[in-house]
Amino acid sequence: MGDDTDLDVSFAIDAETVSLSPIGEYQVLDLEGPVVIVGDASYRVVPVGEGSDASEDVRKLSVGEIRAALSELADNDDFQSIVDNCPTNTPLVYDDIDYLTRHLPTTSLQKCQKLSESTPFEKELLLQVAYVERQNSLVGHSDNVLEYYLEQRTEIAEKLRSADEIDSDVERSFFSYLLLASALIEELTTETVLNELFREEARLDSITEHVRSMGHAKRLEKLCDIQILTGGDHGSLVEVKERRNNLVHDAQKRAGLDELESRREVAQILEQTDRCASVLLTISGKNIESVIAKRGCEPYIEHAQSEAVADTITTWEQENPERLSRLHDCERATIEEIRWDTEESDPRNNITEGFTFDGFDDEELYEILMEFVGDASQAFLDRIDADANESNLDRFDFAVMMLLCADHRYEEIARWLDTDEKYVQRKENVIAWRASQFEKDLVEEIPRPEGPTWPSDTESDDQDGC
């Protein structure tokens, strides 16, 4: 059916700001010790307490011997079993090995000991490497699917805008999009169920397998039961699942896009599906930086902006020294103290501290200042990302805490974080006793859950079931 109307498709996931950490090229540098670079991010072992020296025996190995042992390890089932049972994160204050030896099941530790006897590697080293392997597998997977998803989303949106009608090209592109959207949603759903239902200390390989074997519908239902998913979002996610199943299993429906007749209808499905993926990205903690940046509590924003400005100065000292000097030389500017209003979408027009604008008309310097603040606002998101990773809470709980500490109302926090008000209330209980010194230092004061929170009559009537 022909359709000549202008088509405006708007998506919930902002491809420009979503945190993408796809698996990239790995490089190893020696910067006062080993550093592994993966894309823009890097990993380094940070000392905890008194360090111990590596084994002299290990150091004496020849390159050939090391390579032979590595080759053996790569295909070793016992090693993979250790990896599968490793946690995805360890508490900040503990040494990784101390923590891992207490965390892993006895059988995994026995496999590690056995493997150490049959290879040139100490058991501690094997554990560390297994833990890194586990972290890498977690960081990469959904993020890679997200990258493919965004590419496919762009493709189908462009085809839809340029086509006069729904032809086979649009159908194929839409089908690919739906498959990628479903893969992304299912992956994020599994990750969220693991985060919510199985705390880190219980998350062994058998638990992960159990969650995977539950089936997608059951996982969504569990997330709705605990009210991290609202009833409305749960319904939308079930619709996406059913649409995907219909198209996969019925060739006739696939050819006709399950009776979608106009470009507008297809665009609406695209928007709804993208909104579902966006919800999962938020509640899985993968896309929380911008919400924290806009709505986080004042002490934390001050900390993160201060660090971001310091990071930006470090970068500019190397990459833009002349322009940085211009800013330093300007009497109106105190670069280290530059801050901006985070509630506005464009930080460059909202500098609140560090620069005096009265009577300022130097356009060239203004451009330099805007560029600096633009870079600082990106470093600001990076800093939030780093703090969320380092927190003792998981990333979504970290976001909930930051918003609770800013004294926002439950319903506002729930709306901004794509979750249910009840879930925010329950997390307030949890955060009050689970936050570590790291979080307490960042926000100064953790909110205390005080006063009863009975549902209102309207709330009960409006409640969508799971």
Added chain:
Amino acid sequence: MSHQRVVYEVIIALVGRVLLTESMHPRDLLLQERLCPTMSAKGQLRRFENRAQLLRHISEETGTDIDTLWDEYEAQVE
């Protein structure tokens, strides 16, 4: 086990630098790197989101000047 294969350069050995270029799994890269003499079996693996975060941290930890670290980074990164 699915392995991402990567191209890498790694510096090993106490004396001199042995340059290898080979397709290897990240885990193996890390394993090799942890065999460096500077490695410690004790510690926390920490992630940094950009170069400035990393180099500021190393500078604070070791006392090495950031300019030196930046040059080293530039010289080594592909």
